[in-house]
Amino acid sequence: MTAPTAAVRVPKIAGYCWDWKSEGKNDPSHLDIYLSDFEFGMSWNLANTATWAIDEDSVSEAGCIHTCQGLEFDYVGVIIGEDMVFQDGQVLTNYKKRARTDQYLKGIAKMMKEDPEKAAKLADDGVEGTLGDIA
DSSP: OOOOOTTSOOOEEEOSOSOOOSTTTTOTTOOSEEEGGGTEEEEEOOSOOTTGGGSGGGGGEEEETTTTTTOOOSOOEEEOOTTEEEETTEEEEOGGGSOTTOOTTTTHHHHHHHOHHHHHHHHHHHHHHHHHHHO
């Protein structure tokens, strides 16, 4: 496989561990995602189309992994947040590091208390599905 050339548009996606704030969502200088260690910042995809990832201006935005499902890319940049780490040879996740605005795992904290095995299985299935999609 060859690396993309400068002419290739590479959309960026991220796990949902940064809040998606409504204020500033039409301002590309508003940084929803910020990684201080790398002095890197980016807006979530702005208030635009359902096909944001293939829109002309999408290279200056990051989209959530949920909003790019069903779209195809030759290349994609993945921004990994604190909700997923590689430690001791394993990919580990921490649902507590997700964004407060993430509705995908709504109710997981309650489920962890009431049925931790079921909650762990659902979380594992989600990670395996995501890794399988990008592997």
